[in-house]
Amino acid sequence: EDIIYLKKQGYTTIVVEDLIAFEFNGINLPEKPIMLTFDDGYSNINKYVLPILEKYDCKAVVSIIGEYVEKSSKSNYPDPYLNWTQINELIDSGYIEIQNHTYSMHTLSNRQGCRIMRGESYDEYKEAILRDVGKLQQLIKEKTGYAPKAFTYPYGFSCKECNEILKDMGFLSTITCNIGINSLHGNEDELYELKRTNRPTGINQVSFFAQFNN
Numbered sequence: 001e002d003i004i005y006l007k008k009q010g011y012t013t014i015v016v017e018d019l020i021a022f023e024f025n026g027i028n029l030p031e032k033p034i035m036l037t038f039d040d041g042y043s044n045i046n047k048y049v050l051p052i053l054e055k056y057d058c059k060a061v062v063s064i065i066g067e068y069v070e071k072s073s074k075s076n077y078p079d080p081y082l083n084w085t086q087i088n089e090l091i092d093s094g095y096i097e098i099q100n101h102t103y104s105m106h107t108l109s110n111r112q113g114c115r116i117m118r119g120e121s122y123d124e125y126k127e128a129i130l131r132d133v134g135k136l137q138q139l140i141k142e143k144t145g146y147a148p149k150a151f152t153y154p155y156g157f158s159c160k161e162c163n164e165i166l167k168d169m170g171f172l173s174t175i176t177c178n179i180g181i182n183s184l185h186g187n188e189d190e191l192y193e194l195k196r197t198n199r200p201t202g203i204n205q206v207s208f209f210a211q212f213n214n
Helices: 002-008 016-025 044-056 066-074 084-093 122-144 160-169 205-210
Strands: 037-040 060-064 096-100 150-152 173-179 194-196
Touching: 002 044, 002 205, 016 096, 016 173, 044 060, 044 084, 044 096, 060 066, 060 150, 066 084, 066 122, 084 096, 084 122, 096 122, 122 160, 160 173
Parallel strands: 037 060, 060 096, 096 150, 150 173, 173 194
Antiparallel strands: none
């Protein structure tokens, strides 16, 4: 119902590659662009989301967690997370773009997601990010042939130190859980710390999307 509503309102779904093409190469975006994002990489994306995207010719961004994908790929039992076979199916469909959501930093046990910890030196922190995020980046390249250009912060927790490191790693965009609409004017730095809005249950699409019409 949300997809039908958005299309009737004239919205066109885009992915991160479209934002990069706009900011870096001046390629125009649709008049009313919107990005649909799904975090963590649950296997129901393959079962439920992809058929809807195919039916209505829409695109979405899925950010995966490396250790979950690896566990699912090695398991002989049904797993709630996507495996590499399913991820390649999603990529091959042309409707879903895969992005990096850390290998094993999607946790609140020691640090808040991948945010720098109090008392942690910059060098120690940089090594931790390079090791974890870099591991998933390499895995995705090896398993799919695609190199993600965006990093999605676990729980939306970002920090300036991480942004600096991610830029040096070659990421052209980062995605947070900060609420709001993104205004883009052709400045490449605008792609960092992109804002999003969570789509909750219990509210219909007219009421939900009305808050962004201003």
